[in-house]
Amino acid sequence: MAVRQKAEQRQQTRNRILDAAEELFAQRGYEGVSVRQIMRQAGADVSLAYYHFKSKRDLFDQVMLRRVETLNDLRLQALEAVERRHPDDAPTVEEIIGAFTSPLLDLLATEHEDWTHYFQLIAQINSSPEWGGELMTRYFDPLVSRFIEALRKALPDVSEADLYWSYHFLSGALTLTFAETGRIDNLSGGICRSSDMRAISKRMPHFLAAGFRALASRD
Amino acid sequence: MAVRQKAEQRQQTRNRILDAAEELFAQRGYEGVSVRQIMRQAGADVSLAYYHFKSKRDLFDQVMLRRVETLNDLRLQALEAVERRHPDDAPTVEEIIGAFTSPLLDLLATEHEDWTHYFQLIAQINSSPEWGGELMTRYFDPLVSRFIEALRKALPDVSEADLYWSYHFLSGALTLTFAETGRIDNLSGGICRSSDMRAISKRMPHFLAAGFRALASRD
DNA sequence: GTCTATAGCTTGATAGAC
DNA sequence: GTCTATCAAGCTATAGAC
Numbered sequence: 001m002a003v004r005q006k007a008e009q010r011q012q013t014r015n016r017i018l019d020a021a022e023e024l025f026a027q028r029g030y031e032g033v034s035v036r037q038i039m040r041q042a043g044a045d046v047s048l049a050y051y052h053f054k055s056k057r058d059l060f061d062q063v064m065l066r067r068v069e070t071l072n073d074l075r076l077q078a079l080e081a082v083e084r085r086h087p088d089d090a091p092t093v094e095e096i097i098g099a100f101t102s103p104l105l106d107l108l109a110t111e112h113e114d115w116t117h118y119f120q121l122i123a124q125i126n127s128s129p130e131w132g133g134e135l136m137t138r139y140f141d142p143l144v145s146r147f148i149e150a151l152r153k154a155l156p157d158v159s160e161a162d163l164y165w166s167y168h169f170l171s172g173a174l175t176l177t178f179a180e181t182g183r184i185d186n187l188s189g190g191i192c193r194s195s196d197m198r199a200i201s202k203r204m205p206h207f208l209a210a211g212f213r214a215l216a217s218r219d
Numbered sequence: 220m221a222v223r224q225k226a227e228q229r230q231q232t233r234n235r236i237l238d239a240a241e242e243l244f245a246q247r248g249y250e251g252v253s254v255r256q257i258m259r260q261a262g263a264d265v266s267l268a269y270y271h272f273k274s275k276r277d278l279f280d281q282v283m284l285r286r287v288e289t290l291n292d293l294r295l296q297a298l299e300a301v302e303r304r305h306p307d308d309a310p311t312v313e314e315i316i317g318a319f320t321s322p323l324l325d326l327l328a329t330e331h332e333d334w335t336h337y338f339q340l341i342a343q344i345n346s347s348p349e350w351g352g353e354l355m356t357r358y359f360d361p362l363v364s365r366f367i368e369a370l371r372k373a374l375p376d377v378s379e380a381d382l383y384w385s386y387h388f389l390s391g392a393l394t395l396t397f398a399e400t401g402r403i404d405n406l407s408g409g410i411c412r413s414s415d416m417r418a419i420s421k422r423m424p425h426f427l428a429a430g431f432r433a434l435a436s437r438d
Numbered sequence: 439g440t441c442t443a444t445a446g447c448t449t450g451a452t453a454g455a456c
Numbered sequence: 457g458t459c460t461a462t463c464a465a466g467c468t469a470t471a472g473a474c
Contacts, residue, residue, distance in 0.1 A: 010457075028349050031251035034449060045459060050451060052457095120348050127346040129339050130247050132400030133413075141406055164407040165422045169392035171402075176391030181351030183390075187360055187367075188383040203384045206437060207430035214429030215422055229439075253467065264441060269469060271439095 014052050016042045022063045026120035030060055030131075064139065067118050072143045074103035079150060090153045093209040097170070100147055104178060105201050116180065123179035126171065151212065158216035166212045173208060233271050235261045241282045245339035249279055249350075283358065286337050291362045293322035298369060309372045312428040316389065319366055323397060324420050335399065342398035345390065370431065377435035385431045392427060 020042035024033040035056050039046045053059040078099035082091045107115040125131045148167060152158065158166075180194040192199065239261035243252040254275050258265045272278040297318035301310045326334040344350045367386060371377065377385075399413040411418065 006457080013457085026348065029248050029250060029347070031248060032349070035451085036449080046450090047452080047460085048458065056450065123346040124343070126402070127342040127395055127398045127400070128248070129245065129398060129400050130251070132398065133402045133405060136400075136402050137405040144406060160407070160410050161418065162422065164403055164411045165418065166426060167406070168396065168403045168411070169423065169426050172392040172395030173388035174391070175395070176346055177387065179346045179348060179351065181346070181348050181355075183345070183352045183355050184383055184387045186352060186356040187363060187386070188379070191379050192383045192387070199380065199384065203381065203434055204388065206433050207385060207388050210429040210433030211426035214425050218425060225439080232439085254469085255467080265468090266442085266470080267440065275468065 013042075013044060013048065017044065017049060017052060017059070018063055018066055021059055022066075022121065023117045025060065025063060026117035026124070029124055035059070063118075063121070064135070067115070068139045071103065071107070072140070074107070075100055075143060076146065078103055079147060083150070090156075091150065093151065093154050093212050094205050096147060096150045096154060097205040097208050097212075100170075101174060101204060102201065104174075105197050108197055119175075119178035120180060123175040126175040155212060155216040158212075162215040162218075166208075166215050169211060170208050173204065177204065229271075232261075232263060232267065236263065236268060236271060236278070237282055237285055240278050241285075241340065242336045244279065244282060245336035245343070248343055254278070282337075282340070283354070286334070287358045290322065290326070291359070293326070294319055294362060295365065297322055298366060302369070309375075310369065312370065312373050312431050313424050315366060315369045315373060316424040316427050316431075319389075320393060320423060321420065323393075324416050327416055338394075338397035339399060342394040345394040374431060374435040377431075381434040381437075385427075385434050388430060389427045392423065396423065 017038065021033075021038045024038055024041060027033075035049050036046050038059075039049050049056075049059065053062060079096065082095045082099050085091070085095075104115075104119060108119075125135050144167065148163060151167070152163060155163070177200055182194050184192045184194055236257065240252075240257045243257055243260060246252075254268050255265055257278070258268050268275075268278065272281060298315065301314045301318045304310070304314075323334075323338060327338075344354050363386065367382060370386070371382060374382070396419055401413050403411045403413055
């Protein structure tokens with residue numbers, strides 16, 4: 001019984017550190033945050049960081065890993081649900097893109113605090129020459145390849161290059177949107193809000209699907 | 220004569236520092252680079268950084284400012300050229316987006332070394348919650364508002380919210396593309412290359428224009 | 439203008455008591 | 457498991473000689 005409590009508290013502390021690290025890395029990037037700042041926010045001593053994690057870089061990797069499997073699973077389930085609704089024909093591009101993006105919107109709607117910092121972190125990694133190529137590849141490529149395959153079936157005449165470039169444009173639009181930097185609030189004079197997920201889900205899949213189709217049907 | 224040489228050398232040193240800072244900030248972000256590393260790469264002593272610039276942050280601001288006016292001027296000229304070709308009707312969405320994006324492609328084609336790091340830096344800033352909202356607004360909003368105005372004329376029935384969200388998706392696709400992280404190279408197994416500007420210019424305006432139109436003509 | 443030298447601080451990480 | 461104490465290194469920034 002005492003053993004179980006110890007294990008639970010250990011897990012709790014570990015998670016408090018991961019939460020603090022996630023939030024601060026998301027705000028200021030890996031290099032912009034010190035282990036001390038993270039542990040201050042977690043309400044624990046610096047040395048505990050090195051008891052629970054091998055190094056600052058290991059802590060960062062665990063922040064990334066903690067949520068990636070959940071996210072990829074939800075996306076895969078959404079895609080499979082779409083495909084089950086189309087036993088004979090191919091799903092539409094909108095439906096496939098919806099399966100890729102709506103899990104993010106759902107997670108923000110139900111567990112906003114937990115996921116918003118994670119998506120901000122992904123956005124920064126995606127745009128970083130130092131981290132982007134390697135980390136996005138490692139964490140997301142298997143899932144993305146599965147989505148590309150579905151898109152290839154929905155757009156039978158599309159070339160491989162057009163398909164990958166289309167996904168690339170999607171990736172940029174998606175990650176910037178979930179970065180929630182407040183830029184669109186300033187630019188639009190308050191007409192649009194970075195945090196308005198309903199406004200996003202009404203527009204993003206439609207916008208991107210039209211782009212995919214435009215490249216697929218060009219000349 | 221000696222005075223002029225001094226002034227020229229001063230300018231040269233200053234530019235060497237700015238070049239080094241631009242490259243390193245683009246690779247590892249503001250916090251990921253020290254003034255010492257910048258000056259080592261510039262081949263000059265640390266103290267010279269503080270002779271030419273007030274602080275690390277001032278150096279960063281000057282890196283941003285050095286190219287932003289040139290870039291915005293070229294974009295504005297491209298837009299005005301497009302509008303001059305349409306004295307009676309409105310330009311197409313493709314033409315307007317082309318005026319926004321093609322100056323970047325041209326600069327990379329003619330002065331690649333000088334501009335590639337700058338665009339990588341912009342990409343990271345755009346996706347950062349810490350910097351994105353404020354800096355992108357300060358440096359680019361006047362120009363972007365001018366482009367939004369042109370797009371409003373090209374899409375007379377579009378709602379204001381659709382217009383701003385469309386631009387937002389454009390911004391994400393554009394900045395990720397110029398971040399050149401190598402991700403698309405990995406994902407596509409070599410079919411696409413991050414640095415292939417011809418492939419980009421053939422696809423990006425077309426993809427994005429279709430998105431704008433899809434939102435503008437939705438129900 | 440460019441150098442040396444250094445102040446004053448923060449960093450990532452560890453050793454050892456309890 | 458959690459604390460105190462500490463290390464060596466690196467950091468931004470400046471003062472002052474030439």
